[in-house]
Amino acid sequence: MAKKLTFNDEKRDNGPGVLQTLVVTGRSLGVAGFGWAQWAAKKTGRTGWVLLTTAVVTLVPLVFEITREAQLIEQEKIHINALLAEGKTRQEIAQMGLYSALDPNVMGPEAS
Numbered sequence: 001m002a003k004k005l006t007f008n009d010e011k012r013d014n015g016p017g018v019l020q021t022l023v024v025t026g027r028s029l030g031v032a033g034f035g036w037a038q039w040a041a042k043k044t045g046r047t048g049w050v051l052l053t054t055a056v057v058t059l060v061p062l063v064f065e066i067t068r069e070a071q072l073i074e075q076e077k078i079h080i081n082a083l084l085a086e087g088k089t090r091q092e093i094a095q096m097g098l099y100s101a102l103d104p105n106v107m108g109p110e111a112s
Contacts, residue, residue, distance in 0.1 A: 076100055 080101045083093050093101035 073100070 076098055077100070080093055080098055083096075083098075083101075084090075090101045090103075
């Protein structure tokens with residue numbers, strides 16, 4: 001039969017236990033480091049909050065604006081293709097205000 005394990009109230013004199021050793025060591029090492037760790041956690045939290053709110057305030061509107069600009073460019077391309085299908089030239093379309101109909105001159109005007 002297996003021996004039933006019971007809680008023994010008698011204190012053994014085998015020296016400090018593992019738990020006591022860990023607690024004492026942790027206290028001696030942690031007392032000096034706890035103040036620093038607490039300070040670092042507060043600063044990290046504050047810094048994280050500042051970075052997060054700054055990112056939300058600046059990047060979210062930027063993403064919306066980039067998306068809106070991409071949609072506008074796509075609509076202009078569709079409109080330009082429709083005008084080209086009607087027989088208008090690229091210069092006529094550019095005179096209407098749709099300058100993206102013109103091919104970009106990479107070298108500048110003096111290269112022509």
